[in-house]
Each structure stands twice: as C-alpha cells, then as structure tokens.
Amino acid sequence: xxxxxxxxxxxxxxxxxxxxxxxxxxxxxxxxxxxxxxxxxxxxxxxxxxxxxxxxxxxxxxxxxxxxxxxxxxxxxxxxxxxxxxxxxxxxxxxxxxxxxxxxxxxxxxxxxxxxxxxxxxxxxxxxxxxxxxxxxxxxxxxxxxxxxxxxxxxxxxxxxxxxxxxxxxxxxxxxxxxxxxxxxxxxxxxxxxxxxxxxxxxxxxxxxxxxxxxxxxxxxxxxxxxxxxxxxxxxxxxxxxxxxxxxxxxxxxxxxxxxxxxxxxxxxxxxxxxxxxxxxxxxxxxxxxxxxxxxxxxxxxxxxxxxxxxxxxxxxxxxxxxxxxxxxxxxxxxxxxxxxxxxxxxxxxxxxxxxxxxxxxxxxxxxxxxxxxxxxxxxxxxxxxxxxxxxxxxxxxxxxxxxxxxxxxxxxxxxxxxxxxxxx
Numbered sequence: 001x002x003x004x005x006x007x008x009x010x011x012x013x014x015x016x017x018x019x020x021x022x023x024x025x026x027x028x029x030x031x032x033x034x035x036x037x038x039x040x041x042x043x044x045x046x047x048x049x050x051x052x053x054x055x056x057x058x059x060x061x062x063x064x065x066x067x068x069x070x071x072x073x074x075x076x077x078x079x080x081x082x083x084x085x086x087x088x089x090x091x092x093x094x095x096x097x098x099x100x101x102x103x104x105x106x107x108x109x110x111x112x113x114x115x116x117x118x119x120x121x122x123x124x125x126x127x128x129x130x131x132x133x134x135x136x137x138x139x140x141x142x143x144x145x146x147x148x149x150x151x152x153x154x155x156x157x158x159x160x161x162x163x164x165x166x167x168x169x170x171x172x173x174x175x176x177x178x179x180x181x182x183x184x185x186x187x188x189x190x191x192x193x194x195x196x197x198x199x200x201x202x203x204x205x206x207x208x209x210x211x212x213x214x215x216x217x218x219x220x221x222x223x224x225x226x227x228x229x230x231x232x233x234x235x236x237x238x239x240x241x242x243x244x245x246x247x248x249x250x251x252x253x254x255x256x257x258x259x260x261x262x263x264x265x266x267x268x269x270x271x272x273x274x275x276x277x278x279x280x281x282x283x284x285x286x287x288x289x290x291x292x293x294x295x296x297x298x299x300x301x302x303x304x305x306x307x308x309x310x311x312x313x314x315x316x317x318x319x320x321x322x323x324x325x326x327x328x329x330x331x332x333x334x335x336x337x338x339x340x341x342x343x344x345x346x347x348x349x350x351x352x353x354x355x356x357x358x359x360x361x362x363x364x365x366x367x368x369x370x371x372x373x374x375x376x377x378x379x380x381x382x383x384x385x386x387x388x389x390x391x392x393x394x395x396x397x398x399x400x401x402x403x404x405x406x407x408x409x410x411x412x413x414x415x416x417x418x419x420x421x422x423x424x425x
Contacts, residue, residue, distance in 0.1 A: 039117060039380050039381055041381065043072075043117075044072050044073060044074055045071065045072065045073035045074070045117045045118060045377070045380060046073070046074060046076045046113075046115055046116050046117045046118070047064070047073055047074070047075050047076065047116075047117065047118050047119065047120060048075070048076060048077040048078070048079065048110045048111070048113060048116055048118070048119045048120070049061060049075060049077070049078045049079070049089055049101075049119070049120050049122070050079050050080075050107045050110060050119050050120065050121045050122065050123055050131055051079075051080060051120075051121060051122035051123035051124070051127075051145075052078050052079070052080035052082070052085035052086055052088065052089035052122075053080070053082075053085050053122065054213070055122040055145060056080070056085070056089065056120070056122035056123075057085070057088060057089050057092060059122070060120045060122050060143065060373075061075065061089065061092055061120075063371075063372075063373040064120070064373045064377060065096060067373060067374045067377055068096070070374075071374070071377040071378065071381070073377065074097050075093050075096070075097065075101055076101060076102060076113060076116065077101050077102040077103070077104065077110045077113045077116065078090055078093065078101045078102075078103055078104070078110075079103075079104040079105065079106060079107045079109065079110040080105070080123075081105055081106075081222055081223040081224075081226040081227045082217065082221060082222050082223075082241075083221040083222075084217075084221055086103045086104075086105075087103070089101070090103055105223045105226055106223075106226055107119075107121075107123070107127075107131050107134070108134065111134055111135060111138050111140065112138075116138075116140060117140065117141060117380070118140055118141035118142060118143070118168075118380060119131075119135050119140055119141075119142050119143075120142070120143040120144075121135070121142060121143065121144040121145055122145050122172075123145075124227070124229070124244050124250050124251065125145075125147055125150055125244075125245075125250060125251040125252070125256070125257065126150055126229050126231075126249070126250045126251070127229055128144055128145060128147070128148060128149060128150075128158075129148065129149045129150075129151075129154035129155055129157065129158040130154065130158075130229070131144075132144045132148075132158045132161075132162065132169070133154075133157055133158040133161040133162075135167075136158070136161040136162045136164070136165040136167055136169075137161055137165065139165055139167065140167060141167045141168045141169065141376075141380050142162075142167065142168075142169045142170075143169075143170045143172065143373070143376050144169060144170075144171055144172060144393070145171075145172040146171055146172045146173050146257075146260040146261070146264070146393070146396065147252075147256040147257060147260040147396065147397055147400055148171055148260075148393040148394070148396065148397040149397045149401065150251070150252050150256065150401070150404075151401070152398075152401050152405075152422050155394065155397050155398070155401065156420060159390055159393070159394050162390045163390065168376070168379045168380050168383070168385075168386060169386070169389065169390045169393075170372065170375065170376035170379070170386040170387070170388055170389075171264075171388040171389070171390065171392055171393035171396075172372070172388070173260060173261055173264035173265075173388045173392065173393075173396060174371070174372035174373075174388075175261055175264070175265060175340050176264055176265060176268045176372075176387060176388055176392075177369055177370065177371055177372040177375055177387050177388070178340060178341065178366075178369075179366035179367055179368055179369050180340060180341050180342060180343055180364060180366045181265060181268070181269070181337070181340055181343070182366070182367040182368075182369045183343075183364045183365050183366040183367040184269055184335060184337060184343045184364045185268060185269045186367055187335070187345065187364055187365070188269050188270060188328070188335060189271075192332065192333060192345075192356060192357060192358060193328065193330030193331075193332055193333045193334065193335060193345070193356075194330040194331040194332030194333065194350070194352055194355075194356065195309070195330060195331045195332075196270060196308070196309070196310045196328060196329065196330045197310055197311070197329055197330070197331065198310055198311050198312075198313070198329045199266045199270070199310060199311070199312045199313070199327070199328045199329070200312075200313045200314075200325065200326070200327050200329070201259070201262040201313070201314045201315070201325070201326045201327075202315050202316075202317070202323050202324050202325050202326075203254070203258050203259075203262070203314075203315075203316055203324055203326070204316060204317040204318065204320060204321045204322065204323055204324045205316075205317075205318045205321050206318075206319075206320065206321045207287075207288065207318060207319070208246055208254075208288055208294065208296070208298045208318040209245060209254075209257075209258075209318070210243045210244075210245035210246030210294065210296070211243070211246075211288075213242050213243055213244075213245060214239055214242050214243045214292070215238070215242045216238055217238040217241050217242055218238075219236045219238075222236065222241060224236050224241075227241065231249055239292045243292060243294070245257065245296070246292070246294035246295070246296050247294060247295050247296065248295040248296050249295070251296065252296065252400070252404045253282070253296030253297050253298070253300065253404075254296070254297075254298070254300060254316040254318065255280065255282075255300055255302050255314060255316070255400055255403045255404065255407075256400040256401075256403075256404060258316060259302065259314040259316075259400055259403070260396045260397075260400055262314050262326065263312070263314070263395075263396045263399050263400060264388070264392060264395070264396040265326075265337065265340070266312060266328070267392070267395045267396065268392070269328065269335070269337075270308070270328065271308075272306050272308050272310075272312075273306070273307065273308070273395070273417075274306075274307075274395060274398050274399070274415055274417055275304035275305055275306050275307075275312070275398075275399050275402065275415060276305050276306070276307055276414065276415060277304065277305045277402075277412055277413065277414050277415070277425075278302060278303065278304045278305075278399065278402040278403050278406050278412065278413045278415075279302070279303055279406050279412050279413075280300065280301065280302035280303070280402075280403040280404065280406040280407040280413075281300070281301060281407065282297030282299060282300025282301065282407050283297055283299050283300070284297060284298060284299070285298050285299050285317075285318070285319040287319040288318070288319060297407065298316070298317075298318035298319060299316065299317050299318065299319060300315065300316055300407065301313065301314070301315035301316075302314050302315070302399075302400075302403035302406070302407075304399055304402070304403075312399075314403075324338065325338050326338045326340070329349075329350075330350065331350055331351050331352045332347060332350050332352045332353060332355060332356035332358065333345055333346060333347040333350050333353060333356055333358040334346060334347070334348070334349070334350065335364075342363060342364075343363075343364040344361055344362060344363055344364065345358060345361075345362050345364060346358060346360065346361040346362065347359070369387070372387065372388070375387050398415060398422070401422065402414075402415055402422055405422060405424065406424075409424050411424040411425055412424065412425040413425075
C-alpha cells in the first residue's frame with residue numbers, strides 16, 4: 001500500500017483522505033487540480049539540487065538555507081556532471097545537515113531518489129526544459145532558473161508537463177519578488193503613468209559576463225557526454241565547459257540570459273501578455289574576439305510589439321558599460337527601474353504631465369513580499385501559486401526565443417497565441 005506521505009505528494013488532502021479510507025492507491029485518473037497539492041505541515045521537504053555550479057551553490061542552496069528553520073526542509077541529493085561541483089555542494093550539505101547528500105552525475109538518477117519532494121534546477125540553459133519536464137513527470141515541485149527555454153517545442157512540452165502534473169514551480173526571475181518591484185507594480189496599477197508607449201532596457205558591460213566564469217577544469221573530472229545533452233560530440237574544452245554562457249549551443253547570449261529578467265519585470269509590472277512580433281539584430285564586437293572563440297553575440301538589440309499597444313526594446317553592449325537604462329515611458333510620466341532596488345518615477349518629457357499627479361522625482365514605496373526562495377518554499381506548503389509561476393516563465397521565454405529566431409534568420413518573428421506557434425515573416 002502506498003504511504004500517506006507519498007499519497008499526499010500525488011493528491012489533494014481531500015482525495016487522499018478518501019483514498020486512504022477505501023485502501024486504494026492514487027491512480028492516473030487523478031486530475032491536475034488534485035495533484036497540485038501541499039506538503040503536510042509536519043513533513044520535512046526533501047529537496048534535490050540539479051546543477052551545483054556557482055548559481056546552484058551560492059544562490060539556490062544558500063538562498064533557501066537561510067529559511068530552513070521556518071520552512072523545515074533538507075537537501076538530500078545533488079547532481080552535476082562535474083565532480084568538483086558535486087563534492088563542493090555535498091560539503092555544504094554535510095556542514096548544514098550533519099550527513100552526506102546522495103551524489104549523482106546525471107539528473108535522471110537524482111529524480112529517482114526515494115521520497116523526494118522537489119528539485120532546484122541551476123544547470124546550463126540548454127538543460128532547463130528537459131530537467132523541468134522530467135521532474136514534473138515524476139510529480140516533483142521545482143525551482144527552475146531562467147531563461148526557462150532556448151527552443152520553443154521544448155518550452156511547450158515542459159509547460160504542458162508542469163500543468164498536467166499540477167506541481168508548484170517557481171521560475172528564477174527573482175527580481176520580481178523584491179519589495180521595490182512589488183511596489184512599482186502597485187504604483188503602475190494606479191494608472192499614474194497614463195498610456196504607455198515604450199519600455200526600454202539597455203544593459204551594458206565592459207566585457208561579456210561569460211569571461212568571469214572561465215576556469216581550468218580537468219577532463220577526467222567531467223562527464224562530457226552528460227553536459228553535451230545530445231549535442232554532437234566534440235573534443236573537451238574547459239573554456240566551453242566553464243564559459244558555456246558564451247557559447248551559442250548552450251546559451252543564446254544576453255537577450256535570453258539577461259533580457260529574461262527585463263521581459264519578466266515588464267510583464268509583471270505592466271500586466272502585458274505576449275508580443276505579436278519581434279525583430280533582432282546582433283554581432284560580435286571586435287573587442288572580444290580571442291582564443292576562446294565565443295559564439296554568442298555580445299552586441300545585440302531586440303524589439304517587440306505587444307498587443308497592449310507599446311513597443312519593448314532590450315539591448316546589450318558588452319564592450320562598453322556606459323548608457324545603461326531600464327525605463328517604462330507613459331504620456332503622464334515614466335518609471336525608472338534602472339536600479340531595481342530603488343526605482344524612481346517622474347513626469348519629465350511626458351506630453352500630458354500637466355494632467356497627472358506626478359511632481360518632481362520620487363522614490364517608489366516598497367511593498368513587503370517574501371523573497372523568491374521563501375515564496376517557493378511556502379507555496380509548497382500552501383499549494384498557492386508562486387510569484388513567478390510556470391505561466392510567468394512562458395511569458396518571458398516566448399519573447400526571448402522569438403528574438404533569437406529573428407537574430408538567426410534575419411527575419412521578423414511572429415507569435416500566434418491561439419496555435420502557440422512562432423513563425424518567421
């Protein structure tokens with residue numbers, strides 16, 4: 001007979017009580033609504049870490065550990081193709097929980113750990129959708145890093161699997177959970193900025209961000225095939241392994257990787273849905289053409305048209321850091337979130353500023369909100385929808401995939417929301 005803990009992992013409490021009283025097990029006829037369940041108040045949440053690099057250890061693991069006392073969880077397993085990362089993550093688990101985690105090379109083996117409740121995915125961008133889909137099909141809650149997807153068919157499969165499973169999934173666009181951004185959203189909803197015409201981000205840097213991750217890695221410490229994730233085999237290179245952010249096969253560059261945050265913030269604050277079209281152009285600056293042969297564009301701009309009636313632009317110059325800005329422009333005022341910890345607003349340049357209530361430059365009043373990790377942990381208990389749900393992930397993933405399809409083809413990308421399809425004009 002199935003245990004009460006595992007039954008609760010597969011069903012809602014009312015369904016579980018009925019099943020227990022009749023001595024039946026959960027069946028495939030259970031709906032997604034009933035599978036979207038909370039974890040019992042006295043059950044310890046058992047979490048597996050998929051991807052033990054810098055993001056997995058220093059953001060995910062440390063980010064949830066500060067909430068361990070109030071949320072009652074433990075990390076029971078870690079998986080990474082790199083031995084050094086696995087062992088480092090296990091060292092943290094041993095320090096925190098007084099025992100070793102189960103260690104795996106492949107996420108596939110981690111997903112079979114007994115009584116696992118949830119996973120945190122901080123792997124290479126290329127791997128996100130396959131790992132999230134597999135976790136959902138195992139009935140596991142998940143925290144998944146952005147960008148949610150690099151290819152559209154993979155995105156659709158992962159989203160559908162999560163919705164079918166009814167699991168609690170938080171996408172790693174954590175900036176939307178900052179009190180300052182929640183405050184910006186509440187302010188925007190008052191209509192104080194009037195009609196929006198343009199939303200813009202220029203996020204620039206002195207050098208491409210992938211250089212900071214380069215390190216020496218020994219071939220014998222890496223499961224190269226696991227990392228390639230079905231891509232054609234090629235000789236091992238440690239600058240591909242450690243600097244995968246800069247290689248197009250593994251990560252599509254700054255529009256998906258940095259721009260995912262911007263698109264998510266824009267959608268979260270304005271309530272915008274999905275764009276109808278996108279054009280994107282980019283290149284490799286001469287500044288950063290060197291022995292590493294990185295293939296991601298480091299100077300690029302994407303522009304989307306949204307059915308809400310405004311234009312959205314995201315650009316990156318990773319060869320000169322000046323000119324960065326992040327702003328929402330309306331006909332009564334503008335919201336500046338260039339510093340997302342301290343957004344401001346004013347009415348400078350707005351054609352209808354005299355009709356509005358904005359005077360001078362003002363700081364946005366923050367609104368309290370649990371941090372992104374705590375929100376996810378709490379939602380696993382309550383069964384509520386987390387702040388960056390799988391739908392929010394879809395709303396950032398579609399635009400960035402459109403952008404890269406336009407970049408690759410030199411054509412305009414179109415999105416059909418009825419057929420859920422991206423085409424090229």
